[in-house]
Amino acid sequence: MEIAENAALVVVDVQKGFEEEEFWGARNNPAADDNIASLIDVWQATGRPVVFVRHDSPKPKSPLRTGYVGNDFKEYVEERRGKGAGAELLVTKTVNSAFYGTPDLDAWFKAEGIRQFVVAGIQTNMCAETTARMGGNLGYEVVFAWDATYTFDLAGPFGWRCGAEELARATAVSLHGGGFAQVVTAETVRGAAAR
């Protein structure tokens, strides 16, 4: 695969609140955080643009609510902010899609001439997937670094419950098979970006 010289890395909602597993349930993919960190490192070292997205939840009980420690970025993300050789953008939002945040991500991409972006972050089937779907529909070349994302077991309708790994695989198949995004490993992205 090809990673453009100005491809953006969109780091979705890597916030401390997601460490509260008693709230979210069991997660998959313990390697996700290392993969996210390594992608940021490659992007910053090669001067590519990085977008940090933060979920400012308006829900009073959400671990991601504003004014609560869970709203902060995880330490390894916070310590990397402002360190890159390339452009950096902070987008805040109250819903899933990073394209419905502030400032307007689509407008920023267009102003910067960015046509390709890589999605990493939390959760695979929620904010990461929604951002990838909208990006694909907006005409961007979206790359989804699947193992640089993770999610949690989840209760649905009709008494159903899906495991985190099952949901993450369905995300991969729908995004890739549906043409929203190329779904690849973080290692594939790192290799292509380092060329």
Add this chain to the structure above:
Amino acid sequence: MEIAENAALVVVDVQKGFEEEEFWGARNNPAADDNIASLIDVWQATGRPVVFVRHDSPKPKSPLRTGYVGNDFKEYVEERRGKGAGAELLVTKTVNSAFYGTPDLDAWFKAEGIRQFVVAGIQTNMCAETTARMGGNLGYEVVFAWDATYTFDLAGPFGWRCGAEELARATAVSLHGGGFAQVVTAETVRGAAAR
């Protein structure tokens, strides 16, 4: 559940091209078409607004491409168009989300004072799900009539393949558990709309 007096029914991509299973693969939920037809009937009888969405695929091999018979609505949809006591809108699009079509669905909903809509149609995890995700993020009260949708087996990345039923259940759990939409049966919607 409550269905507002002016709740819209959004009938997504119920087109003849989806009958070409040699192209799409095996489908789930043979009852979907009867459920879609019955929802249109209830909506039209109660004077509620119906939005018919058509996918005009720009891909030369797509069974939904413009100028090809597969682009047409299925017979039971076509014969119901123009028959309702309420407002009707045709939205055409080239991507998944009905909110990225013509005319602008969000603008039409706002002009009509519509705050709640029901999604039915094809495919569960593609255009139906993407429309529900965007609708939820835009602040609408979205109801997803799960068994008035269907989908197909699909190949993904890493040599993975998911069955239609597995994908449809993951859609239900992510939409409902993630707060994008209330996922219910068509029977529940019909009962609430007939009150």
